[in-house]
Amino acid sequence: VSFFLQRRAALAEGRRDWSHRVYEPLLGWALSSRLTKTIVVVAATLLFALAVGLVASPLVAKNFFDFxxxxxxxxxxxxxxxxxxxxxxxxxxxxxxxxxxxxxxxxxxxxxxxxxxxxxxxxxxxxxxxxxxxxxxxxxxxxxxxxxxxxxxxxxxxxxxxxxxxSFGPSSNRFEARASGQDDQALRDASDLIVAKLQQDSELSDIQSDLAAAKPQLTVDVDPAKASAHGLSPRVVAQLVSQALSAVPLGNLGGNGPPVSLRLDPASVTVDRLGALPVGPGAALKDVATITNQVAPDSINRRDGTRLVAVSAVINGADTNGISQRATASVQSVPLPAGVKLDTGGTSEDINQSFQSMFLAIGIAVAIVFIILVIFFRSVVTPFVILVSMPLALIGGIAALLVTHSALGLPALLGVLMVFGIVVSNAILLIDFAERARETQPTHDALLLAGATRLRPILMTAVATVVALLPVAVGLSTSGGGGLISQSLAVVVVGGLITSTVFTLVVVPVVYSLIARRGRVGAVAAIRDLDVEAPRGKAV
Known part of the structure; x- marks a missing residue:
């Protein structure tokens, strides 16, 4: 394939393609003086600060996991x-x-x-x-x-x-307000107030309380003494009542037909009829138990022995974190009955936990990469220059999320990790070549040569990755989102690669030139840059 696709004629001596004609003058200008280097570093720093500010602002939506x-x-x-x-x-x-x-x-x-x-x-x-x-x-x-x-x-x-x-994964659009207390009526009143408040929020739907509605029930209270007098126990009486009220399988209709079960009509279960249920020789249920009609909920929730009522809602919007924060402020303004405490959670808790875990994972990854680079380069300064390319990737990633109105969530943070790996490899290609070139020529010329030589491999890596993820980023391969690879992940990788590739080719050489003159990086080349001749008889 390479043979058939290769050019028929090589470029003339000294002739360059369009990428080199654009890049080499730009890099030459950036490295020309201390003023231009300062301009490049300050501009990159300001853009990075702007990206961080966008993440902290409500302009960039935040969620947990967008399926x-x-x-x-x-x-x-x-x-x-x-x-x-x-x-x-x-x-x-x-x-x-x-x-x-x-x-x-x-x-x-x-x-x-x-x-x-x-x-x-x-x-x-x-x-x-x-x-x-x-x-x-x-x-x-x-x-x-x-x-x-x-x-x-x-x-x-x-x-x-x-x-x-x-939703077929972890809930990513849920808001929850929890009220706790000992007074049942106060909790019911608090639940009604919270539900009414959240129903006024147009960004929330499916608002419901887990406080079970009171329903009519028949309560059977077995007297142990009376049951023992008839040779029974409360457990045996409970089993007999359960058997009487449960469905009884009768077999298949016509031998091979559908299964048939006999079930008691719930409407026929009354205090009088249930009391006449035989539970032993000469004993009916009313002889050993008290049967009453009551109105009570099916279930009661407790936390640490305290009654708990949860009001949940579905968040309608991409910025689940922002909507959750506004809903929290809304319910906190509700005047609750005395003795009722309120706390909120839901997706906002998941977002905070996942962000903390991902930030920790990113920090560990950066530390591991730094240690590996120190081992290979036998220097602390050179790996620091290479790691400068990592925050530069955030500029394009956050800008892409803002432009496409995508949310910053767990998939997007995974995309940040992917971009970090790619931009670090590009920076290694550039700096490693510059390190070797400095052994024979000044730092300025070595950086120009490294940039011109590594330009095409770096561009090819970025373009290949961007083209591969572009269908996912624009939503073509997933019909509007979702799928195995999240659209926000692809958006971050595409945006981060576009800007980080440019910054890696310009900002990294500038930072390297500033640090190389001050540090011990490339001692031989540093001496040659200063036109200092080594003492005779000693190898440099």
């Missing part, structure tokens, strides 16, 4: 307590018809009173329904959610139904 969009939508509908499964099915038919009439919806599935959640089983309620929808194009999923959520609010009331784009 992109998907065709699958998930949701829930909660009807008033006591609603039977038949009534829930009948009421959900209206939404099912409305969803199927949407031109962007391909499939609608409504599940009522089922304990099967796919990968696990759990309890169910007859007044709850689960929604599963498939859209025709995942780029239209967000618009479909907005339309159908409005329809759900009209049909079942605001806060009683939620619909969102399905």
């Amino acid at each position: 992109g969009s998907t065709e699958q939508l998930q949701g829930t509908v909660s009807l008033p307590p006591g609603t039977s499964s038949d009534q829930t099915i009948e009421q959900l038919k209206t939404f099912e018809d409305a969803a199927m009439a949407d031109p962007d919806v391909k499939l609608v599935q409504v599940t009522v009173a089922s304990s099967d959640y796919g990968g696990y089983t759990a309890g169910f309620s007859t007044n709850h329904a689960r929604l599963l929808l498939l859209t025709r194009d995942k780029r239209r999923s967000s618009a479909v959610v907005n339309r159908l959520q409005q329809r759900l609010n009209v049909l079942y009331g605001i806060g009683n139904a939620q619909l969102a784009i399905a």
Whole structure:
């Protein structure tokens, strides 16, 4: 391939291509005087400071992990307590018809009173329904959610139904406010106040409290003394009641037909009828237990022995960290009942933890690279010059995130690590050649020769990587985001390589020229730069 693609005629002596004609005068100007070197270093420092400022500002969105969009939508509908499964099915038919009439919806599935959640089983309620929808194009999923959520609010009331784009990884758009205390009524009041406050925020949706709604229940309180008088124990009585109320498999219909189970109608379970349940010879349930009607929640959450109520919401927007901070300030302004404490979390906690871990990983990576460079170059100053190229990569990476409105998250930080590896290798190519050239010529000429010689390999490395990741960066290979490689990762790598390549070819030689004159780097060349002749009889 190389033989067929090689040029038929070599370039004439002294003739240069366009990249060298642009680069060599620029590098010559940057190295021409101390003033131009100062201008280059100050400009690079200011751009790096600007990039850091953009990261700290709300102009660059921040999130945890962006998995992109998907065709699958998930949701829930909660009807008033006591609603039977038949009534829930009948009421959900209206939404099912409305969803199927949407031109962007391909499939609608409504599940009522089922304990099967796919990968696990759990309890169910007859007044709850689960929604599963498939859209025709995942780029239209967000618009479909907005339309159908409005329809759900009209049909079942605001806060009683939620619909969102399905997420198949760690939650990356969740806000949570947690209220704790000992008074049940105070916690319920606090939950209502927090929900009402968050519902005023247009950047939040799917706002719900995990404080279970009070439902009518039959409570069976077994008297151990009475049960013992009939040769029973509370545990045996509980098992007998559970068997009476649980479904009993009867086998298959017609031998090879579908399985049939016998289940007691929940509507027929009353205090009088349940009390007549035989539990032993001559003993009914009412003889050994007290049966009462109560209204109580299905579940109670505690943390360190303290009652806990969590109000969660879905964040609508790329800047999940900024939206979470504004939501935190909003709920902190709510006047809570006495004895109730409030704290917030959710995705903002995940972002802080992941950023701290990634910053630690980046710091360790830089330290390892520095140690390796010190071993190979047998110098501390030369590796420092090479590592100068690392922060230069952040300038283009952050600028690319700002221009493309992408979020700074875990994938983007992984992209920073990738860029660091590439720019360090480019800087090593440049500095290593300059070190060798300084053995025979002055520093200025050695840097010009190193830049001209290593220009093409450095450009080829950058261009090849940019072209390979460009389809992902513009969203072509993932139809608008998501996929195995995140779009923000590709954006950071592309932007970081574009700017770092330019800065590596200019700023790194300038920094090297400043440090080489002051340090012990290339002692032989430094002596020649000063036109100092070595003493006779001694090797230099």
